[in-house]
Amino acid sequence: MTSDLPEQRRAVLLRVNDVSKRFGGVTAVDRLSLEIGAGEFFALLGPSGCGKTTLLRMLAGFETPDDGQIYLDGQDIAPVPPHLRPVNMMFQSYALFPHLSVEANIAFGLKRAGLPKSDITARVAEMVALARLQGMEKRRPDQLSGGQRQRVALARSLARRPRMLLLDEPLGALDKKLREETQAELLQVQRQLGMTFIVVTHDQSEAMTMADRIGVMDGGRLVQVAAPRTLYEAPNSRWIAGFVGDINLIEGRVAQFSDGRVTVASEGGASVIAGGSAKVGAAVAIAVRPEKIMLSADAAPQGAVNAYAGRIAEIGYLGGASVYRVTLDNGVALRVSTPNATRRASEAFVTGQRVIASFAPDDCVVLEQ
Numbered sequence: 001m002t003s004d005l006p007e008q009r010r011a012v013l014l015r016v017n018d019v020s021k022r023f024g025g026v027t028a029v030d031r032l033s034l035e036i037g038a039g040e041f042f043a044l045l046g047p048s049g050c051g052k053t054t055l056l057r058m059l060a061g062f063e064t065p066d067d068g069q070i071y072l073d074g075q076d077i078a079p080v081p082p083h084l085r086p087v088n089m090m091f092q093s094y095a096l097f098p099h100l101s102v103e104a105n106i107a108f109g110l111k112r113a114g115l116p117k118s119d120i121t122a123r124v125a126e127m128v129a130l131a132r133l134q135g136m137e138k139r140r141p142d143q144l145s146g147g148q149r150q151r152v153a154l155a156r157s158l159a160r161r162p163r164m165l166l167l168d169e170p171l172g173a174l175d176k177k178l179r180e181e182t183q184a185e186l187l188q189v190q191r192q193l194g195m196t197f198i199v200v201t202h203d204q205s206e207a208m209t210m211a212d213r214i215g216v217m218d219g220g221r222l223v224q225v226a227a228p229r230t231l232y233e234a235p236n237s238r239w240i241a242g243f244v245g246d247i248n249l250i251e252g253r254v255a256q257f258s259d260g261r262v263t264v265a266s267e268g269g270a271s272v273i274a275g276g277s278a279k280v281g282a283a284v285a286i287a288v289r290p291e292k293i294m295l296s297a298d299a300a301p302q303g304a305v306n307a308y309a310g311r312i313a314e315i316g317y318l319g320g321a322s323v324y325r326v327t328l329d330n331g332v333a334l335r336v337s338t339p340n341a342t343r344r345a346s347e348a349f350v351t352g353q354r355v356i357a358s359f360a361p362d363d364c365v366v367l368e369q
Contacts, residue, residue, distance in 0.1 A: 010037025013196050014059070014164065019068030020220075021054050028054040030220035031068070039194045041187065043201060043211035047243075051220040052200045056166050059198065060089040072163065088162040092169040094153035096141040103128065103137040106156045113160060127155035130189060147178045154189065167199040171206060183209050204244060208232070216240060232289075237369045241287045248293070248334050249367075250286040254278045262366050268330030273305050274364035285367045290337035292363035295324065295349060296356040307358040310334070312351055322346045326357050 014036040021029040029051045036042045044052040057063040059070065061082030070078045077085055088109075096105050103124050110120045128134060131151040141149055150170065157165055170186070171179045187210050190197045201207050207214050208228040215225045224236045235241035238249060252266035257280055264272045264286055272286045300307035310328035322345070324336040334357055340346045349355060 010040055012036070013038040013040075013073060014198075015069075015071040016055075016059075017069045017071070019055075019058065019065045019070060021051075021058060021063060022066050027220050029058070029065075032220065032222055033068075034215060034222060034225065036196060036198065038196060041190050041197045041199070041210055041212045043199050043207035043214045044217060045201060045204065045207045045214050045244075046217035048202065050217040052217050053168060054220075055217075056089070056168055056198065056200050059164070060087055060166050061085050062089075086163040087166060088157045088160060088164075089166040089168065090153050090157040090170055094141075094149050096149060096152060096156075098141050101138050101140055102133055102144070102152050105141070105152055106159050109156065109160050123159055127159050130158070130192070131155040132185075147182055150182060151185070154186070158189075158193070158195075162195070164196045164198065167197060169201060170199060171201075171203075179203075179206070186210065216243065218243075234365060235287065235367070238285050238287075238367050241285075241365070241367060246290050246335060246337070248288050248290065250288070250332060252284065252286065254280050254282045254284055256280065261361060264366075266330070266332065268328065268332040270308060270328075270330045270332070272364070273361045274366050275362045276364075276366035278366050278368055282368060287365040287367055288359050288363060290323065290335045291321075291339075293334060293336045293357050293359045295326070295336055295338060296358065297349070297353070298356075300356045300358045304358040305361055306364075307356055308332075309354065309356055312349055312353050312355055315349065315351055317346055322349075324349065326355060328357065 012035050016032060016034040018031050018033055019029055020027065020031055032055065044055065046052050054063060058065055061080065065078055069076050097108065106124045106127050107120050110123055128137060131154055133151055133155065136144065136148065144152065171182055183206060211228060213225060213227050214231055216223050218239065224231060224240050231244055235244060241247045241249065250266050250272055252264040252272065254262055255265045256263040257278060260275060262274050262276050262278050264274065264284060266272055274286050278284050294301065308328045310326045312324050313327045314325040316323040321337050321339050326334045326336055328334065336357060
């Protein structure tokens, strides 16, 4: 596992030490360690069954670790029951009480905590304003839209002012446009409160948009923890490169290494030069994102280092960008993405056209694992 903190270093709020959780013969979380800072928006990302929800449930207290410790502000909370932890969890289903009004749903946890009536009234009003639910206080959940129900669930989760809020696929029930709007609202609330948010999601764009850092899980372990930009631009393995966004992986062996440049003899026979380091003879993959590759109809740009002739096999029009599958003369297939900056940009190339695909050494990553 690799890890990097945001530029502004945060005091550690949560420390997970070598935590494991098994269900029968299946290990859901495997000796996982992690630190999350106070006020950080942290996302857990990974394929289904990777252990991210199990980890979240252990933080909430709904599951007990088989091994390891979970410290919140220096206190081991593993033996502390859920209702006594300064932690709250917002579920994907929202779990609102259908017979209660908006304000009654928000007040529910406050009443169970025994707060004075005046404090409950003031806190509910604060949460209604924070979640922009003014005028809806008397409505029941079935009288609200999906986005409004989501905001009620958020307000209820925040009402007791937890030190840490856990969110399990909080936007999964919303349509694409509403999800994007709600991402911005959720981030604004988190920044306004300065609270630590930990969100589990399978949506990469959601994690990249909202999180300060992302932890990618696979097989119960953290494979890489990094800021979104680092995770995308500098993946630490072929698996991470392929899981996060689109990627081209050109396999080969290192033929030369000098002055921060690696020359790789690819399986297709061409040489690829990339920034980085690796031992001569090592089997590596050169990873290059589709948007880093330039297509030219006539000749490669002046000074291009990695330039290869080929033919456009397929074209996909995605509105804001066009995606091309280019089969190079050496047999390597590349996926290329170009922005449609003008209305006619998508007409620049046609299927079957001869092209030159080129990319800079510094836009590549050398992967040894």
